Amino acid sequence: MRNHMFGFTLQESLFLGFCSLLILSTKLLMRLHLKVPGHSMFFLILFLMLAALCVRKRWSATLAAGMAGLLGMFTGSGKLGPLGVVSYMLPALVIDFCVPFLERHRKNLALFAVAGLLAAAARAPVSLFSEWMVGMDLQVLFMSTAIKTGGGMIFGALGALPVPALLTKLEARGLLSAAPKKSGAHS
Amino acid sequence: MLNGSSRHIPRVSQTQLILRMAAAMTLAMGALFWHGPWSLTALTLGTAALAVAVGAHRHPWKRLALVFVWQVVLVMALYLLRYGAQSLPDGALVAGRLVLLVLPGVLLMRTTHHGEMARLLVRVLPARMGFVLSTCVFFFPTLWSVTVQTYESQVLRGARILPRELVNPLNWGTLVRVICLPAIVSSLALARDVALAAHCRWYGLHPDRTVWPGPNPSDTTGEPRA
Numbered sequence: 001m002r003n004h005m006f007g008f009t010l011q012e013s014l015f016l017g018f019c020s021l022l023i024l025s026t027k028l029l030m031r032l033h034l035k036v037p038g039h040s041m042f043f044l045i046l047f048l049m050l051a052a053l054c055v056r057k058r059w060s061a062t063l064a065a066g067m068a069g070l071l072g073m074f075t076g077s078g079k080l081g082p083l084g085v086v087s088y089m090l091p092a093l094v095i096d097f098c099v100p101f102l103e104r105h106r107k108n109l110a111l112f113a114v115a116g117l118l119a120a121a122a123r124a125p126v127s128l129f130s131e132w133m134v135g136m137d138l139q140v141l142f143m144s145t146a147i148k149t150g151g152g153m154i155f156g157a158l159g160a161l162p163v164p165a166l167l168t169k170l171e172a173r174g175l176l177s178a179a180p181k182k183s184g185a186h187s
Numbered sequence: 188m189l190n191g192s193s194r195h196i197p198r199v200s201q202t203q204l205i206l207r208m209a210a211a212m213t214l215a216m217g218a219l220f221w222h223g224p225w226s227l228t229a230l231t232l233g234t235a236a237l238a239v240a241v242g243a244h245r246h247p248w249k250r251l252a253l254v255f256v257w258q259v260v261l262v263m264a265l266y267l268l269r270y271g272a273q274s275l276p277d278g279a280l281v282a283g284r285l286v287l288l289v290l291p292g293v294l295l296m297r298t299t300h301h302g303e304m305a306r307l308l309v310r311v312l313p314a315r316m317g318f319v320l321s322t323c324v325f326f327f328p329t330l331w332s333v334t335v336q337t338y339e340s341q342v343l344r345g346a347r348i349l350p351r352e353l354v355n356p357l358n359w360g361t362l363v364r365v366i367c368l369p370a371i372v373s374s375l376a377l378a379r380d381v382a383l384a385a386h387c388r389w390y391g392l393h394p395d396r397t398v399w400p401g402p403n404p405s406d407t408t409g410e411p412r413a
Contacts, residue, residue: 010319010386014377017320018377019371021330025331131281139269143269
């Protein structure tokens with residue numbers, strides 16, 4: 001299989017595109033039914049982690065998030081416009097950074113939860129920056145960001161928890177190629 | 188399902204769209220960086236002019252208003268809690284500026300046909316990225332119908348994944364196990380099939396764009412053309 005774009009084959013980039021569409025559609029659906037703040041983080045973190053750990057290449061989560069941001073701009077689901085792309089990319093960058101650790105410690109659920117927590121918290125700078133530039137009082141600014149991000153962090157950690165079990169199931173049925181880094185992790 | 192409602196959105200030319208995007212970007216940047224004495228008045232008038240120009244009054248605006256009510260209420264409640272009632276005007280100003288930051292982009296997205304936006308973006312994006320995005324959007328209904336079938340079957344089987352049961356986050360584990368895992372499996376299989384079909388037609392043989400079977404249908408030798 002040859003390189004299609006950014007070092008990904010056509011199959012991998014299509015899979016990442018489908019993951020980004022699943023993120024968008026679950027976000028649209030859940031907004032109709034639930035009114036809990038931050039719950040969209042659950043599926044964002046779940047699908048981004050699955051994308052990164054299924055493809056097993058650097059920047060795979062970031063590519064999926066970039067596509068989700070672009071498609072979100074097509075469909076008008078994001079209310080932030082161009083800042084929406086950044087708000088998808090920041091959690092994905094954290095996940096891409098964490099993937100080598102997560103692959104080495106696949107049994108450690110706490111590590112996955114912490115990675116989900118950190119990835120969800122990575123969205124805070126977008127809201128912090130825009131509200132600070134608008135001229136909001138600093139104490140109010142921190143409180144409002146804490147309210148917005150806190151719920152997202154809890155749901156992000158919850159979204160990361162089922163990932164190892166899902167990966168084990170996918171590998172057991174031969175849907176993923178055998179993990180290439182397992183031999184490296186031994187040494 | 189991704190194109191939202193079936194409301195009629197008038198088509199605009201690409202130049203008009205670029206002008207609208209530039210205006211919306213300028214207004215949003217103004218709300219962020221311009222804090223002069225008349226800035227709020229000018230920005231409000233500018234946003235109102237943009238709303239009239241894009242024909243926002245012809246679109247459903249109640250849901251749009253609800254998006255902002257939560258933001259305004261949160262900011263004003265926090266100001267009230269922290270500094271008391273005398274700080275409410277300050278809170279209102281900050282909340283107004285936040286609305287002015289987000290509103291131009293939302294107006295533009297709501298009033299532009301997503302096909303127009305896609306055409307503009309595909310013109311800017313590299314061809315291979317454009318191919319992947321359009322193929323994903325084209326095949327997504329297939330994936331979605333499989334997921335909906337899985338959902339219906341699981342509901343009939345007795346899985347606790349009805350919308351009213353999903354209010355309880357304890358049932359989300361079931362949702363992940365019986366809906367998300369099959370969705371991932373289907374998307375892996377669909378991506379493999381689509382990529383195989385494209386490779387069978389020699390897609391990606393040349394570094395530039397290829398078409399199959401070629402511009403002349405009578406000459407179907409299967410030779411890819413640049």
